[in-house]
Amino acid sequence: MNRQELKVVGASAVGTAFEWYDFFLYGALVPVIGSKFFSDYGSAAQTVFALLTFAAGFVVRPIGALVFARITDRVGRKIVFLITLVLMGVSTVAVGLLPTADEIGILAPILLVTCRILQGMAVSGEFGAAVTYVSEYAPPRQRGFFLGWLTGTTALAFSLSLGVQLLVQAIVGAAAFEEWGWRVPFLISVFPLALSVWIRTKLNESPLFLRMKEGGALSKAPLREAFGSRARVRMMAIVFVMAATQSFIGYLSTVYMVTTMKTYLKADSFTVNAIFMVVMLIGFFLCVLACWVADRIGRRPVLFIGLGLAALLAFPVTGAIVSTTNPDLARAQKNVSVTIQADPAECSFQFNPAGTATFTSDCDRARNTLQTDSVTFDRQDTAGPTKVLVNGTEVSGGPRMSEDLLAALRTAGYPVGGSSDTIKISGIGDVFGGRVIGVGLLLLALVAFAQMAQGPAATAMAEVFPTRIRATALSIPYQLGVGVFGGLLPATMVAIGAELGSTTTALWYPVGAIALGLLILVFALPETKGVDLAEVRLDGDTAPDDEAAPEEPVVSQGS
Incomplete structure (x- = not known):
């Protein structure tokens, strides 16, 4: 230059x-x-x-x-x-x-x-x-x-x-x-x-x-x-x-x-x-x-x-x-099976900018707990009460659902609350x-x-x-x-x-x-x-009256 x-x-x-x-x-x-x-x-x-x-x-x-x-x-x-x-x-x-x-x-x-x-x-x-x-x-x-x-x-x-x-x-x-x-x-x-x-x-x-x-x-x-x-x-x-x-x-x-x-x-x-x-x-x-x-x-x-x-x-x-x-998290996501079984009507789409919805159902609380700890999970629609299966261990809904779910995840191998093996400078x-x-x-x-x-x-x-x-x-x-x-x-x-x-x-x-x-x-x-x-002029493009057009188009529309 x-x-x-x-x-x-x-x-x-x-x-x-x-x-x-x-x-x-x-x-x-x-x-x-x-x-x-x-x-x-x-x-x-x-x-x-x-x-x-x-x-x-x-x-x-x-x-x-x-x-x-x-x-x-x-x-x-x-x-x-x-x-x-x-x-x-x-x-x-x-x-x-x-x-x-x-x-x-x-x-x-x-x-x-x-x-x-x-x-x-x-x-x-x-x-x-x-x-x-x-x-x-x-x-x-x-x-x-x-x-x-x-x-x-x-x-x-x-x-x-x-x-x-x-x-x-x-x-x-x-x-x-x-x-x-x-x-x-x-x-x-x-x-x-x-x-x-x-x-x-x-x-x-x-x-x-x-x-x-x-x-x-x-x-x-x-x-x-x-x-x-x-x-x-x-x-x-x-x-x-x-x-x-x-x-x-x-x-x-x-x-x-x-x-x-x-x-x-x-x-x-x-x-x-x-x-x-x-x-x-x-x-x-x-x-x-x-x-x-x-x-x-x-x-x-x-x-x-x-x-x-x-x-x-x-x-x-x-x-x-x-x-x-985060190797511990990657291993847990690969080896631990987590499934939420719940009535679809109980599982809200949890992003509500207007602030008009409340997320208090067992399904919503379970999903929030899983998302907070980066747990990969599947969903199964059922007609009964919400429950979560962690490697086959059932966690039922109720006031202690979040605590019981976290305990089941720890037992199964999830790094709940973070992992000491995560990269750190x-x-x-x-x-x-x-x-x-x-x-x-x-x-x-x-x-x-x-x-x-x-x-x-x-x-x-x-x-x-x-x-x-x-x-x-x-x-x-x-x-x-x-x-x-x-x-x-x-x-x-x-x-x-x-x-x-x-x-x-x-x-x-x-x-x-x-x-x-x-x-x-x-x-x-x-x-x-x-x-x-x-x-520059495109194929088939006619120049405006006050713009002189070139004799040949410079840019071709073909590939």
């Missing part, structure tokens, strides 16, 4: 990194958030509610795309950079100042969701503006490499958010961190974000955008133009599939795995954060590497290999993570232990699959639409795909696992979706390596 290119990529990546840092702080603190803002519920419900609030920041992202993408295409890329940074900073600091549910009741989660909505709006505008801006500065043969430094900041920001938590926790202590220290990472984010705003004010506008503005060729209605031809609508549908598919492995390998290791596998927060901090830092460079390779062999091969490996290896890799992180020497390194490598494999998909996908999205509507046309389907599927993935998987009694069953949801998305993309996604962004 020359000096100007380095300035563009560096300033864009730094600002994007700090926006994602703010956004991911919440995801990395899900167990704490659940206990502070949803304290009236059981542990499993706390986790699901906290993840649903995390998902709220994704659900609104299509709305943010509609608002900010139009500004990006009509007014400029740079102004959106600044607006989204300020919006993200204000909403993030607000999260750090919110009272908890014990202090103000139901108003606490309502305010939390409001802050997450503002964060989702901000990050949705950031993505389209940043990808469009950097792609329009990058040389055609290095566009993937340039964008790799930008898209990789999602992994870098996740690593940074974990690192800050570890530092604060080390300074104030674990007990104080649980009590009030969790607020500090949110509050101190105002300083790097202020620096990012100052840096971005020094950037120039995209040269392609300025050329169109000077020539009077800006789109007057980007949204209408984006849906103005069958070719563009078809390409937006392809981008939607691509965004949704890569988001499945992206959020499976990050937010879901962080939450699962802390709540389901009972690994302590410090150990999980330390491992993920290193893994995600490496993931940042893997994204850059994947995009560099995509500049040489094409976007399609790298993207397809990443998605294919994710679909093929998700089950064995996650199984190995369970057995390496207590000192620097533990970092180099075989099991810690093993878990790190397994997690790195999932993260690598995600980065192979994420970087080339973002590059391809910028290369299939004309400059005048690029931000709008890529942002809307991207945010729909990520918002509807990626953001809801962790909460959906936890809810499926809690309802059916098996996280393995829940894993079929992302694996099946990745496989289906890959199949669609193999036949539908065009190869865009090396295209001239100033000349």
